[in-house]
Amino acid sequence: MTDSEQSRAAAMPASIRPVILCGGAGTRLWPLSRAQFPKQLASFDGGPSLLQNTVARASGSLFSPPLLITAEDQRFLVRDQVEDGGAQPECIILEQQGRNTAPALAVAAQWLADHRPGEVMLVLPSDHVIDDVPAFHAAIAQALPQVARGKIVTFGVRPTSPHTGYGYIRVDPEALSSGPVVDVAEFVEKPSLDKAEAYVASGAYFWNAGIFLFRAEDFLTEIAQHAPGIAAWAAAAVSGGGADGAFFRPAEDNDAAPIQPISVDYAVMERSRRVAVVPVDMGWSDLGSWNEIWSRSDHDGHGNALQGSALAVDTAGSLVIAGGDTTVATLGLKDVVVVAVDGAVLVSARDRVQDVGAVVKALKETGDSNADLGSVVHRPWGSYQTTDRDARFQTKRIIVRPGGKLSSQLHHHRSEHWVVVTGTAEVTVGERTFLLHENESTYISAGTVHRLANPGKVPLHLVEVQCGTYLGEDDIVRFDDVYGRADQG
Amino acid sequence: MTDSEQSRAAAMPASIRPVILCGGAGTRLWPLSRAQFPKQLASFDGGPSLLQNTVARASGSLFSPPLLITAEDQRFLVRDQVEDGGAQPECIILEQQGRNTAPALAVAAQWLADHRPGEVMLVLPSDHVIDDVPAFHAAIAQALPQVARGKIVTFGVRPTSPHTGYGYIRVDPEALSSGPVVDVAEFVEKPSLDKAEAYVASGAYFWNAGIFLFRAEDFLTEIAQHAPGIAAWAAAAVSGGGADGAFFRPAEDNDAAPIQPISVDYAVMERSRRVAVVPVDMGWSDLGSWNEIWSRSDHDGHGNALQGSALAVDTAGSLVIAGGDTTVATLGLKDVVVVAVDGAVLVSARDRVQDVGAVVKALKETGDSNADLGSVVHRPWGSYQTTDRDARFQTKRIIVRPGGKLSSQLHHHRSEHWVVVTGTAEVTVGERTFLLHENESTYISAGTVHRLANPGKVPLHLVEVQCGTYLGEDDIVRFDDVYGRADQG
Numbered sequence: 017m018t019d020s021e022q023s024r025a026a027a028m029p030a031s032i033r034p035v036i037l038c039g040g041a042g043t044r045l046w047p048l049s050r051a052q053f054p055k056q057l058a059s060f061d062g063g064p065s066l067l068q069n070t071v072a073r074a075s076g077s078l079f080s081p082p083l084l085i086t087a088e089d090q091r092f093l094v095r096d097q098v099e100d101g102g103a104q105p106e107c108i109i110l111e112q113q114g115r116n117t118a119p120a121l122a123v124a125a126q127w128l129a130d131h132r133p134g135e136v137m138l139v140l141p142s143d144h145v146i147d148d149v150p151a152f153h154a155a156i157a158q159a160l161p162q163v164a165r166g167k168i169v170t171f172g173v174r175p176t177s178p179h180t181g182y183g184y185i186r187v188d189p190e191a192l193s194s195g196p197v198v199d200v201a202e203f204v205e206k207p208s209l210d211k212a213e214a215y216v217a218s219g220a221y222f223w224n225a226g227i228f229l230f231r232a233e234d235f236l237t238e239i240a241q242h243a244p245g246i247a248a249w250a251a252a253a254v255s256g257g258g259a260d261g262a263f264f265r266p267a268e269d270n271d272a273a274p275i276q277p278i279s280v281d282y283a284v285m286e287r288s289r290r291v292a293v294v295p296v297d298m299g300w301s302d303l304g305s306w307n308e309i310w311s312r313s314d315h316d317g318h319g320n321a322l323q324g325s326a327l328a329v330d331t332a333g334s335l336v337i338a339g340g341d342t343t344v345a346t347l348g349l350k351d352v353v354v355v356a357v358d359g360a361v362l363v364s365a366r367d368r369v370q371d372v373g374a375v376v377k378a379l380k381e382t383g384d385s386n387a388d389l390g391s392v393v394h395r396p397w398g399s400y401q402t403t404d405r406d407a408r409f410q411t412k413r414i415i416v417r418p419g420g421k422l423s424s425q426l427h428h429h430r431s432e433h434w435v436v437v438t439g440t441a442e443v444t445v446g447e448r449t450f451l452l453h454e455n456e457s458t459y460i461s462a463g464t465v466h467r468l469a470n471p472g473k474v475p476l477h478l479v480e481v482q483c484g485t486y487l488g489e490d491d492i493v494r495f496d497d498v499y500g501r502a503d504q505g
Numbered sequence: 506m507t508d509s510e511q512s513r514a515a516a517m518p519a520s521i522r523p524v525i526l527c528g529g530a531g532t533r534l535w536p537l538s539r540a541q542f543p544k545q546l547a548s549f550d551g552g553p554s555l556l557q558n559t560v561a562r563a564s565g566s567l568f569s570p571p572l573l574i575t576a577e578d579q580r581f582l583v584r585d586q587v588e589d590g591g592a593q594p595e596c597i598i599l600e601q602q603g604r605n606t607a608p609a610l611a612v613a614a615q616w617l618a619d620h621r622p623g624e625v626m627l628v629l630p631s632d633h634v635i636d637d638v639p640a641f642h643a644a645i646a647q648a649l650p651q652v653a654r655g656k657i658v659t660f661g662v663r664p665t666s667p668h669t670g671y672g673y674i675r676v677d678p679e680a681l682s683s684g685p686v687v688d689v690a691e692f693v694e695k696p697s698l699d700k701a702e703a704y705v706a707s708g709a710y711f712w713n714a715g716i717f718l719f720r721a722e723d724f725l726t727e728i729a730q731h732a733p734g735i736a737a738w739a740a741a742a743v744s745g746g747g748a749d750g751a752f753f754r755p756a757e758d759n760d761a762a763p764i765q766p767i768s769v770d771y772a773v774m775e776r777s778r779r780v781a782v783v784p785v786d787m788g789w790s791d792l793g794s795w796n797e798i799w800s801r802s803d804h805d806g807h808g809n810a811l812q813g814s815a816l817a818v819d820t821a822g823s824l825v826i827a828g829g830d831t832t833v834a835t836l837g838l839k840d841v842v843v844v845a846v847d848g849a850v851l852v853s854a855r856d857r858v859q860d861v862g863a864v865v866k867a868l869k870e871t872g873d874s875n876a877d878l879g880s881v882v883h884r885p886w887g888s889y890q891t892t893d894r895d896a897r898f899q900t901k902r903i904i905v906r907p908g909g910k911l912s913s914q915l916h917h918h919r920s921e922h923w924v925v926v927t928g929t930a931e932v933t934v935g936e937r938t939f940l941l942h943e944n945e946s947t948y949i950s951a952g953t954v955h956r957l958a959n960p961g962k963v964p965l966h967l968v969e970v971q972c973g974t975y976l977g978e979d980d981i982v983r984f985d986d987v988y989g990r991a992d993q994g
Contacts (some may be wrong), residue, residue: 047832325873329864330857343536343875344850345864348857349841354850361833361845363852368819368837375818375834384814386832403893404902404968408943409926411900411968413893433924433946435970437898454897455972457922457948479893479900481924481968483944 032156032229033106033135034074034082035124038067038094038142039114041087043376044305044369047360048337051388056143057093060309062323067094067142068101073149074138078156081106083128084142085120088112091263092396096417105262107131112268117226118283119275122239122250123266128232130254136163137235139228139280145312147299155296158196159229162292168230168238169197170285172222172293173300178212181304181370183224183281185293192220192295200291203281222295224281225302234290242287248272306353306362306369310335326354333366360386396499397422398475410482416441416470423497424467430484430491432460434468439476442469465495521645521718522595522624523563523571524613527556527583527631528603530576532865533794533858536849537826540877545632546582549798551812556583556631557590562638563627567645570595572617573631574609577601580752581885585906594751596620601757606715607772608764611728611739612755617721619743625652626724628717628769634801636788644785647685648718651781657719657727658686659774661711661782662789667701670793670859672713672770674782681709681784689780692770711784713770714791723779731776737761795842795851795858799824815843822855849875885988886911887964899971905930905959912986913956919973919980921949923957928965931958954984 041054049055056067064072071082081104086094088110098105109123121139128135138156146152152171159169172185184204191198203224207215215221240247249272256267285291301308313321313335320328324338331346338344339357346354351366364372379387392401397420404411416422416439424444434443434457441452444467445460451471452458460466462484470476530543538544545556553561560571570593575583577599587594598612610628617624627645635641641660648658661674673693680687692713696704704710729736738761745756774780790797802810802824809817813827820835827833828846835843840855853861868876881890886909893900905911905928913933923932923946930941933956934949940960941947949955951973959965973980983990 325871325875327864327868327871327873329860329867338850341875342848342850343868343873344852345868346852347860347864348854349852352838352852354852356845356850359831361827361831361843361850363833363835363838363841363843365837371818371836375816375836378818379816379832379834382814382816384816384832386814386830401893403900404890406926406966409966409968411892411902413900431944433922435922435972437895437970437972455920457946457970459946477895477898479898479970481926481946481970483924483926 031080032074032078032138032160033080033128033132033232034071035121035128035137035139036067036070036074036082036084036142037117037120037139037226038084038086038090039111039120040141040143041114042143043373045303045309046372046376047355047362047386048339048357050386050390052089052394053093053390053392054090054143055303057090057097060303064101065097066145066303067097069145070140070142071098071101071103073146073152074140075103078153079138080135083107083109083124085109085111085124087114088265093394095262096394107259107264108262109264109266112265114277115275116277117280118239118243118278119246119250121235121280122243122246123253125232125235125239126250126254127264129236133233135232136160137228137230137232139226139230141226141302144225144227144300144302148297151296151298155196155294155298156229159292159294162197163229163231163234166231166234166290167197167292168228168234168285168288168290170200170291170293171225171227171229172295173225174295174297175212175216175221175223178209178216179223180206180209180212182206182302184212184215184221185224186215186221187293187295189218189220197292197294200285200293203286222293223300225300226281228280235284238284238288238290243278243283245273246275246278246283249275306335306355306364306372307366310353310366335366358390358392395422396420398470400480405487408483408485410487412480412482414468414476414478414480416468416476416478418470418473418475420476421469421498422467423499424465424495426465426493426495427462427484427491428493429462429486430482431462432466433481433483434458434460435479435481437477437479439470439474440472441476441478442471443467520569521563521567521627521649522569522617522621522721523560523629524610524617524626525556525559525563525571525573525629525631526606526609526715527573527575527579528600528609529630529632530603531632532862534792534798535861535865536844536851536875537828537846539875539879541578541883542582542879542881543579543632544792546579546586549792553590554586555634555792556586558634559629559631560587560590560592562635562641563629564592567642568627569624572596572598572613574598574600574613576603577754582883584751585883596748596753597751598753598755601754603766604764605766606769607728607732607767608735608739610724610769611732611735612742614721614724614728615739615743616753616755618725622722624721625649626717626719626721628715628719630715630791633714633716633789633791637786640785640787644685644783644787645718648781648783651686652718652720652723655720655723655779656686656781657717657723657774657777657779659689659780659782660714660716660718661784662714663784663786664701664705664710664712667698667705668712669695669698669701671695671791673701673704673710674713675704675710676782676784678707678709686781686783689774689782692775711782712789714789715770717769724773727773727777727779732767732772734762735764735767735772738764795824795844795853795861796855799842799855824855847879847881884911885909885990887959889969894976897972897974899976901969901971903957903965903967903969905957905965905967907959907962907964909965910958910987911956912988912990913954913984915954915982915984916951916973916980917982918951918975919971920951921955922970922972923947923949924968924970926966926968928959928963929961930965930967931960932956 252270253266326336333351741759742755815825
């Protein structure tokens, strides 16, 4: 290797580190997306979730295992989805509270600088779609030489409509012919329709997709210059934080002065003079509303997009999603959205879907649990779902992941009958521990200490039938929990 | 008692026999009403079903136990609803096929003439509502003297709107002042809106509610005169028919010439010269469409009628029904109907609900089981409902009525775990019969003959967990069935 080759190899990293922002909890796509099961974890086509698709499109020879940033209470769900998608996360940074993208990215960059110095970060929101992944990868390859020269590169999506819900990036029209990567002239806020139309006509404006490529150390330099408070806070958060398996908890309440939520666009991009943009056509959308889902779907001859057991009679311009075994039939409607999933139904005029968040807020105020929760409750060891209930009994389907172990516990007011329907359970009842195989059952009387674990290599599915006079989740006395919890099932 | 008093007592029956027409299977109120669970068996306010309300409004000192006419495959459901409502049916006549109201009433009248001679019949559709029951009873009392004189009395509802979905009854306006019961001048078909408006304005037209009061023998005389084929057929059907507990099966395929479906209005009422009408205001409706349900409901300040966990945001003039634990939220809509019950959702323009039947027909053609079936499957011994399922297991909630007994059976491809959650089960597995109490379980391996019964006084609720590679209902070998079935669970 010549000196010159060595120097180029040092400048160009071996691979790119995907840094996936997975902290959102938007309600604009309720009821498919809920506070406890946000949009990025949902599937919009019956296949992998948006997060899983995001991970998948940043894998392959060009990429290292991903770093993710998410909320504490989503950690197992995020980890499980990434692993179920076939990837092993490098690290999952757990935010104790959401502070928007600038603090989150500052912590991620600091973690990389401390633990994996010299890496290039590809910042990806976890809840977007990109139809043309080769175009995306080609844009990344075009950006890399600029990144090696210290640029902060953003990806500018060539607008296909005068969308008023996105920010825009302006460039000097002359510069567009100079090469694939162009210096940014200006970041522009979400425009009015008039302005958006002018932007699209000009050819010099691109949608700001929130996707960035830069060296972690370059970003830290910029944030230290333009938002020194955040930089100091992030440095303290990472140096004072602690690992917990694949998880990393920053010391968020650290010695640096407290900081306010702020986006990376405001804090860094609009101020930095190192920012360049790669214009790209890649079939991108942020799936920001049901209308967006409708417009990206295949339509029948009347402009309807139908999913699941949906029948649209004399209906036009509508999106109808029937989840699970639910049937949805529409009659004599125009431009509506009907989404029926997991115990909740939204019926909205299509031009009003931007207000779905307000509807969810109003539902929440009525105390309706369907506002925030789906029927599947996620736990560190797996999940459960109540499938039937009455005054004196309740049935649940319990799924325990391979290696998962529930806490040692007892209930005062209910007995439990367990039937293993798939996989193998390791059951402890009182002093006795035994294996329970498919099509075998056992009984745990009220007041008996018991524990359930999956010692096998495949998920354990178990049907639990609870009998008793009080069936609340809070009738639990916990003795020992491998996940360090005191109050969860 | 004087001779004159004796003669009056002979002419006036001791009580009135309600004859309830319970054979309809309309789909205009899908998804609450389905082919296998028709409208009259459904509740529209969370309380008793329309049938139960019909039975209740024809009970008390004025009335004998009801006679019902229904379809063979609804028999247990009808009997159970009547009994659960606290009534004991005098007889349930089972039609092997629906032939509209004239043949049904001819059979009912013939059965009464043969088995309970001299009775007065009150003919009631089972799927209507009457808000003002005292007004209804007062109208019956007014009609009775005319019935004693041989009249066929119908009840004419004073119209509150120019409804084009009802037939009308015309009377001579002069006659209206002569007394509460007026001779009918003419039966009029469902009119155009113009005509209906003129009818309402005239004050001489009443809605034909399909409610009649007459002596069985008088009706048989009229039908013999105006539809002799039906009279002969009904006489042979009843004389050749057979009782089966509370059920009676007419010999429908009898020696008389075959007959065609025809309504009692066409066959008798329009032709008989004995027909009189009692005009009455009693808050009557046939609940013929979702629009009718909407207009009869309490409305909020925006004209919305909401049931269950329903939230209407910027919505007006709409009906929203959220069944069970389902949440429904609407946004930015006007004059729509949303009904979400038991795995099916209808969303319709309110002025299009008369076409719901066509939607159900289209759904049926796609093979969607939600077109005809709800999740609860009714059986002679009770009911069952699948509450969860996957490739290799299925859970059901099984309810066995007191005294109910399933067939002795075996399954080749599945094992069953039974947990009693309420009541007591008598279980036979192989050669052994034993009682299973609340919170006790048992196991039936594939290939083992077994039987379940409820020997107790309260309903038995049992959770069944099936494990196996094939879980279809047709994996059943039946050995002995108290209900004489060969192919049902």
